[in-house]
Amino acid sequence: QVQLVQSGAEVKKPGASVKVSCKASGYTFTNYGISWVRQAPGQGLEWMAWISAYNVNTNYAQNLQDRVILTTDTSTSTAYMELRSLRSDDTAVYYCARDQELGIPRGFDIWGQGTMVTVSS
Amino acid sequence: DIQMTQSPSTLSASVGDRVTITCRASQSVGTWLAWYQQKPGKAPKLLIYKASSLQSGVPSRFSGSGSGTEFTLTISSLQPDDFATYYCQQYNGYRTFGQGTKVEIK
Numbered sequence: 306q307v308q309l310v311q312s313g314a315e316v317k318k319p320g321a322s323v324k325v326s327c328k329a330s331g332y333t334f335t336n337y338g339i340s341w342v343r344q345a346p347g348q349g350l351e352w353m354a355w356i357s358a359y360n361v362n363t364n365y366a367q368n369l370q371d372r373v374i375l376t377t378d379t380s381t382s383t384a385y386m387e388l389r390s391l392r393s394d395d396t397a398v399y400y401c402a403r404d405q406e407l408g409i410p411r412g413f414d415i416w417g418q419g420t421m422v423t424v425s426s
Numbered sequence: 427d428i429q430m431t432q433s434p435s436t437l438s439a440s441v442g443d444r445v446t447i448t449c450r451a452s453q454s455v456g457t458w459l460a461w462y463q464q465k466p467g468k469a470p471k472l473l474i475y476k477a478s479s480l481q482s483g484v485p486s487r488f489s490g491s492g493s494g495t496e497f498t499l500t501i502s503s504l505q506p507d508d509f510a511t512y513y514c515q516q517y518n519g520y521r522t523f524g525q526g527t528k529v530e531i532k
Binding site: 342366367 | 427471523
């Protein structure tokens with residue numbers, strides 16, 4: 306079936322980096338984009354960034370554009386989100402979500418299970 | 427950046443009630459608007475896209491309307507499975523979520 310499977314939970318120290326993976330299956334990876342969304346404990350959803358799996362275009366939220374890097378590996382149908390210079394307020398569940406089929410946005414119809422990233426000294 | 431504001435933040439309702447949640451955009455997003463349902467510990471679920479299109483598999487008691495800057499999500503007859511938090515999202519270029527509306531049992 307169509308699914309996104311994310312890598313496991315991470316614990317990092319302030320100032321470190323984290324890289325979360327999101328492996329797609331059940332659909333043509335390069336026909337879609339992937340967005341990343343995070344949710345701090347007890348808080349709402351925050352869109353972080355988007356990458357097209359077909360032309361590698363990217364968009365980043367203004368408040369994160371200096372610290373986030375999105376990449377894809379089409380040979381394994383996997384998207385990656387790297388967040389640098391981690392701070393305690395980066396502690397959150399990070400989700401990947403399927404976004405925009407062949408340039409046509411239709412909302413985020415498939416979501417990964419989420420990856421908990423904890424930033425603590 | 428386009429800001430999305432939902433109201434109310436919390437809504438108390440009973441099974442069978444008609445429920446309406448409002449979402450306002452700080453500038454026009456056309457009909458590039460989606461609604462999601464999220465339950466504790468779970469990923470969000472897409473309910474409505476393009477303001478009024480029902481996602482496949484979503485019960486028909488959910489409906490969306492609006493365009494430009496004013497949007498609504500309506501649940502025609504609230505069911506026990508519908509107690510959750512609902513988010514609107516604009517996707518006119520960048521993406522932005524509303525702050526969420528928690529639907530709780532009255």
